[in-house]
Amino acid sequence: MSDSLPARTPPLGWNSWNAYSCAVTEDDIRDAADALVETDLRDAGYEYLVVDDCWMADETADGVLQADPTDFPSGIETLADYVHDRGLKFGLYSSAGSHTCQGYPASLGREQRHAEQFAAWGVDYLKYDNCGEHHGRDAIDRYAAMGQALENVNREIVYSICEWGTNEPWQWGRNVGGELWRATDDVIAKWQADDDEFGLGILDIIDRMAELDIAGFHGPHGWNDPDMLQVGNGPESGQSQHEPTNIERPLTEAENRTHLAFWCLLGAPLMIGTDLRSLGEAEHEILTNERLLAIDQDPLGIQGTPDRREGVEEVWSKRLADGGAAVALFNRGPERTDIHTHVPNTAAPVDAASYRLRDCWSGSEFETSGEIWAGVEPRDTALFRVTPQ
Numbered sequence: 001m002s003d004s005l006p007a008r009t010p011p012l013g014w015n016s017w018n019a020y021s022c023a024v025t026e027d028d029i030r031d032a033a034d035a036l037v038e039t040d041l042r043d044a045g046y047e048y049l050v051v052d053d054c055w056m057a058d059e060t061a062d063g064v065l066q067a068d069p070t071d072f073p074s075g076i077e078t079l080a081d082y083v084h085d086r087g088l089k090f091g092l093y094s095s096a097g098s099h100t101c102q103g104y105p106a107s108l109g110r111e112q113r114h115a116e117q118f119a120a121w122g123v124d125y126l127k128y129d130n131c132g133e134h135h136g137r138d139a140i141d142r143y144a145a146m147g148q149a150l151e152n153v154n155r156e157i158v159y160s161i162c163e164w165g166t167n168e169p170w171q172w173g174r175n176v177g178g179e180l181w182r183a184t185d186d187v188i189a190k191w192q193a194d195d196d197e198f199g200l201g202i203l204d205i206i207d208r209m210a211e212l213d214i215a216g217f218h219g220p221h222g223w224n225d226p227d228m229l230q231v232g233n234g235p236e237s238g239q240s241q242h243e244p245t246n247i248e249r250p251l252t253e254a255e256n257r258t259h260l261a262f263w264c265l266l267g268a269p270l271m272i273g274t275d276l277r278s279l280g281e282a283e284h285e286i287l288t289n290e291r292l293l294a295i296d297q298d299p300l301g302i303q304g305t306p307d308r309r310e311g312v313e314e315v316w317s318k319r320l321a322d323g324g325a326a327v328a329l330f331n332r333g334p335e336r337t338d339i340h341t342h343v344p345n346t347a348a349p350v351d352a353a354s355y356r357l358r359d360c361w362s363g364s365e366f367e368t369s370g371e372i373w374a375g376v377e378p379r380d381t382a383l384f385r386v387t388p389q
C-alpha cells in the first residue's frame with residue numbers, strides 16, 4: 001500500500017467528548033488547539049483536533065448541516081482555519097443514522113451533501129457514529145454510503161468508524177473506506193465499571209480486546225480502536241458528569257500508565273480526552289513519553305496480544321519493525337508483584353545471544369540473555385523494548 005494513503009500509523013490527537021461532552025463550544029476548541037501547541041503535545045505527534053457530538057444546530061435547512069449559532073457562532077470553516085493555522089488537522093463528528101447520540105441532525109441519506117460540506121469546510125477527519133434511526137439499513141450499507149461519499153470529494157478525510165464493535169466492523173471497516181473502527185463500547189474515566197454502569201473501564205477494555213482476538217485485522221491504514229484516552233480524567237470530566245456513570249475518583253498515576261501502555265501496545269489510535277487547560281505534569285509526562293509513542297506508531301503496525309494471562313499477572317507483547325518487540329508486564333492485583341517472562345514466550349525473535357532491554361518508563365537500559373522481569377506496583381504496567389544484539 002502507498003504511504004500517501006492516510007493513517008499509515010494510528011492517528012493521534014485530541015477529541016472533545018470526554019473532556020466537555022455536549023457542552024463543547026468553539027472557545028473550548030480554540031483553547032484546545034492553543035494548548036496542543038503550547039504543551040508540545042502537537043510536536044509529540046497529537047495532530048488531529050476532533051470536535052465530537054453537539055456542534056450542530058437543532059435543525060437542518062434542506063438537509064444542510066449548520067453549526068449551533070450560540071456555541072459555534074463563527075461557523076465550522078472559520079474554526080477549521082484556526083486549527084489549521086496552528087499546524088493541526090481538523091476533525092468533525094456525525095452519525096450513520098437520522099440523529100447523533102445526543103439527538104442532533106445526522107447524515108443517513110444525506111451522505112454526499114454532508115461529505116461535500118465537510119470537504120468545503122476543510123475537515124480532515126470524520127468520526128461517524130452509529131446513533132439515530134437506521135431506516136432498515138444495516139451497518140455495512142450505512143457505513144459504505146459515507147465511505148463512498150468521502151471518496152467522491154476532492155479532499156483526504158480520515159474515516160473513523162464508530163460502530164462500537166456491534167457488527168464486527170474489523171471485518172468490513174477497510175472495505176468501506178475506514179481507516180479505524182471502534183471495537184468496543186464507550187470508555188469511561190474509571191478503572192472498572194460496575195455491572196449495571198454505562199460504558200467500560202480501562203481494565204474492561206483490556207479484557208475485551210483480549211477476548212475479541214482481532215489483531216489479524218489491524219495494520220497500516222486500518223486500525224482496531226479501543227476508544228479514546230481517559231488519562232487525566234475522573235468524576236469532574238464533561239463525559240463523567242453527562243453520562244450515567246458512578247465515578248468517585250480520578251484514575252491514579254498507575255492506572256493512567258497502564259492505560260497508555262496498553263493503548264500503545266495495542267497500536268491504538270490515541271485521542272486525548274482531557275481538558276488540556278488543566279493538564280497535570282504527571283499526565284503530560286505520560287502522554288508525551290516518546291518511547292511509548294514509538295511503540296504505538298511502530299511502522300510494522302502490529303497489534304499486541306497476550307502471551308500469558310494468569311491470575312493477577314499478565315504478559316503481552318508485539319513484534320516491532322526493528323526486529324525487536326515490546327513486552328508489557330501488567331499487575332492487575334492489589335499487591336506489588338514480581339512478573340517474569342522469557343524471550344521465547346514473547347513476540348521477540350529467539351535467535352540472539354543477548355538482548356538490550358529498555359524500560360520505556362524510566363529510559364534505563366539493561367542486558368539480558370532472555371529473562372525479562374520487573375517488580376510491578378498494583379495496577380501498573382512495566383513496558384520494555386526488547387532488541388536483539
Ligand code: GLA
Binds near residue numbers: 017100101162186
Ligand atoms: C457515542 C460514541 C462516543 C461519543 C458519543 C457522543 O456514545 O461512542 O464516543 O461520540 O456518542 O454522543
